[in-house]
Amino acid sequence: MKTENISIERKALVQFLDEELKTAMIQDYCPNGLQVEGTSHISTIVSGVTASQALIDRAVELNADALLVHHGYFWRGENAAITGLKRNRIKKLLTHDINLLVYHLPLDLHPVIGNNAQLGKILGLTPSGRFGNQELGWLGMLENPDIETAGQFADHVGKMLGRKPLLVGDPFLQLGTIGWCSGAAQDLIADAVSAGATIYLSGEISEQTVHEARENGIVYLACGHHATERYGIQALGNLLAEKFGVRHTFIDIDNPA
Ligand SMILES: [Zn+2]
Incomplete structure (x- = not known):
């Protein structure tokens, strides 16, 4: 049974989100905004990083009217057919009338609530600039006198994110300008170097990332x-939740990658 609380019209919520995140102005390789249409009024929102089956199952358990994620469906270049796991996921969303709201690059880019803004905040980085394609990358300094080297910074990042980073390069390098970009932005290394970073951190790593970091003389995390x-x-x-009084629950489906 759904408990009564404040609800907002789907149309108004999507319009607010699209405007706040400037989706029309940002080039991306998936559709942003409403990807799967559900119930017309929304009072309970579940958020998570990826619209996986596990997250959808939790959203159903919590009687969600909307699932708000960073990674949705319909990526450029993927098979467009709705078969296999994609069929299972979308079927469950439609069966339970759950709206799927997706904000990919617009969420990375947002200056306050975006992934990079929030990541910088959690790591204690003071932003000083942006770099790279669509200014996805951020630059800044760490204001912490106890952390002087790249290795100490890596330990700090591990503590704050609850996951030990992989460090490529000299762990004794003195801390200078730090570049960061969440997710799979390892290919921004050269841009980070050009922008003046001596340490660059992102989510993923490829084989060539190690060579690029070494040959550019930068520490990569x-x-x-x-x-x-x-x-x-x-x-x-x-x-x-703050703006519209809707209920919001974030669900962390653990992922070591
Ligand atoms: Zn991502």
């Missing part, structure tokens, strides 16, 4: 795709 992208979607859900 692979901190986990999931671990670096837990925070924006939570902040977005909290903003909706």
